[in-house]
Amino acid sequence: MEQKRIVVGVAGGIAAFKACTVVRQLKEAGHSVRVVPTESALKFIAAATFEALSGQPVHTGVFENVDEVPHVRIGQQADLVVVAPATADLMARAAAGRADDLLTGTLLTARCPVLFAPAMHTEMWFHPATTDNVATLRRRGNVVLEPASGRLTGADTGPGRLPEAEEITTLAGLLLERGDALPYDMAGVKVLVTAGGTREPLDPVRFIGNRSSGKQGYAVARVMAQRGADVTLIAGNTSGLADPAGVEVVHIGSAAQLGAAVTKLAPEAQVLVMAAAVADFRPAQVATAKIKKRVDDDSAPSVELVRNDDVLAGAVRARADGQLPNMKVIVGFAAETGDANGDVLFHARSKLKRKGCDMLVVNAVGEGKAFEVDHNDGWMLSADGTETALEHGSKTLMASRIVDAIGALLHR
Numbered sequence: 001m002e003q004k005r006i007v008v009g010v011a012g013g014i015a016a017f018k019a020c021t022v023v024r025q026l027k028e029a030g031h032s033v034r035v036v037p038t039e040s041a042l043k044f045i046a047a048a049t050f051e052a053l054s055g056q057p058v059h060t061g062v063f064e065n066v067d068e069v070p071h072v073r074i075g076q077q078a079d080l081v082v083v084a085p086a087t088a089d090l091m092a093r094a095a096a097g098r099a100d101d102l103l104t105g106t107l108l109t110a111r112c113p114v115l116f117a118p119a120m121h122t123e124m125w126f127h128p129a130t131t132d133n134v135a136t137l138r139r140r141g142n143v144v145l146e147p148a149s150g151r152l153t154g155a156d157t158g159p160g161r162l163p164e165a166e167e168i169t170t171l172a173g174l175l176l177e178r179g180d181a182l183p184y185d186m187a188g189v190k191v192l193v194t195a196g197g198t199r200e201p202l203d204p205v206r207f208i209g210n211r212s213s214g215k216q217g218y219a220v221a222r223v224m225a226q227r228g229a230d231v232t233l234i235a236g237n238t239s240g241l242a243d244p245a246g247v248e249v250v251h252i253g254s255a256a257q258l259g260a261a262v263t264k265l266a267p268e269a270q271v272l273v274m275a276a277a278v279a280d281f282r283p284a285q286v287a288t289a290k291i292k293k294r295v296d297d298d299s300a301p302s303v304e305l306v307r308n309d310d311v312l313a314g315a316v317r318a319r320a321d322g323q324l325p326n327m328k329v330i331v332g333f334a335a336e337t338g339d340a341n342g343d344v345l346f347h348a349r350s351k352l353k354r355k356g357c358d359m360l361v362v363n364a365v366g367e368g369k370a371f372e373v374d375h376n377d378g379w380m381l382s383a384d385g386t387e388t389a390l391e392h393g394s395k396t397l398m399a400s401r402i403v404d405a406i407g408a409l410l411h412r
């Protein structure tokens with residue numbers, strides 16, 4: 001990606017130390033980073049730390065280098081502003097349009113996407129004043145992340161933790177790729193996402209698995225949650241992905257467990273996104289003790305396989321039978337290669353018909369594409385015949401386009 005100018009605003013909270021990792025990750029991605037802390041942020045982290053990490057001067061007020069009019073210039077030139085942590089006070093000042101320091105001045109002059117990553121105590125987060133300020137900032141097109149839940153400054157726990165640096169920089173990268181803000185258009189929508197690969201046990205130590213990394217499904221869950229949806233993620237095996245902020249995660253192992261979780265949770269959901277790589281077959285027998293090789297000959301055991309239920313087709317059937325009255329959009333995923341019978345799109349079109357879902361997201365696989373990589377491309381095929389190409393980009397960008405399309409189907 002070409003080098004962008006990013007302003008990292010840092011407000012005064014205990015989580016200010018995490019801004020150092022955010023700055024480092026954005027620099028490592030090749031961007032130019034200017035850190036603008038508030039006066040109180042410098043009570044937690046010294047200006048020298050931010051100067052060393054960013055390679056740029058650090059000021060808090062509007063009366064340093066006045067000849068360069070920094071409170072106007074920094075905001076005007078920015079491609080993205082990320083405020084991490086965004087305290088209750090900082091968001092109150094931003095919502096009120098104040099410009100009493102360099103950071104709020106920058107926020108008032110910036111015309112690029114702005115991302116706030118809040119961190120505060122749970123009581124402050126849920127206070128009506130903060131709720132109103134967050135709503136105001138979102139209405140104006142700013143992206144205000146959902147805070148993570150967990151341990152806060154003291155012994156207390158709850159929503160209010162700063163999302164991990166990785167989560168913040170992933171979403172910052174998404175805003176740069178999209179070039180516009182992420183709409184807050186899924187508020188209150190209940191979404192069920194499956195992701196990762198299933199593992200079909202052979203014996204207590206072995207399983208049959210697949211190469212799904214879970215990245216695409218996690219990205220859909222993450223983007224849905226940041227657009228306001230109430231998201232549950234049914235997660236199979238992944239490449240060690242962290243739970244996305246603001247998402248409830250249910251971990252499962254086998255296809256049967258995934259199927260049971262979908263059956264239990266789908267009646268509540270309005271959207272089902274089946275990004276998981278569900279095994280089509282499982283061993284007919286699961287040995288209760290480890291299968292040993294024989295010492296007296298070189299023979300190998302045969303493994304008999306039986307079919308697993310098709311979870312996606314089952315959900316489509318259940319909806320047709322009236323068992324999922326809330327369900328409005330069912331999305332399947334397919335990783336395809338072309339073969340002698342036809343190309344990737346040929347197979348995808350027939351899979352969309354066979355599965356009966358509302359939309360099928362298709363990736364071409366093979367030659368190192370789709371699995372275990374961060375960037376990809378593909379198509380979205382809808383039951384109404386629309387076919388949209390997914391431009392090449394990060395799996396988070398693809399997730400945001402998929403959520404755009406789901407939004408269009410939901411609101412049609």
Ligand code: CTP
Nearest residue numbers: 274276278279280309310311312332333334335
């Ligand atoms: N899927 C499912 N249950 C299965 C297998 C697949 O719900 N037992 C879902 C996947 O989550 C995905 C979609 O079906 O959303 C397509 O998966 P894929 O493996 O491509 O479909 P298959 O019907 O197994 O087709 P193929 O014969 O090409 O493997």
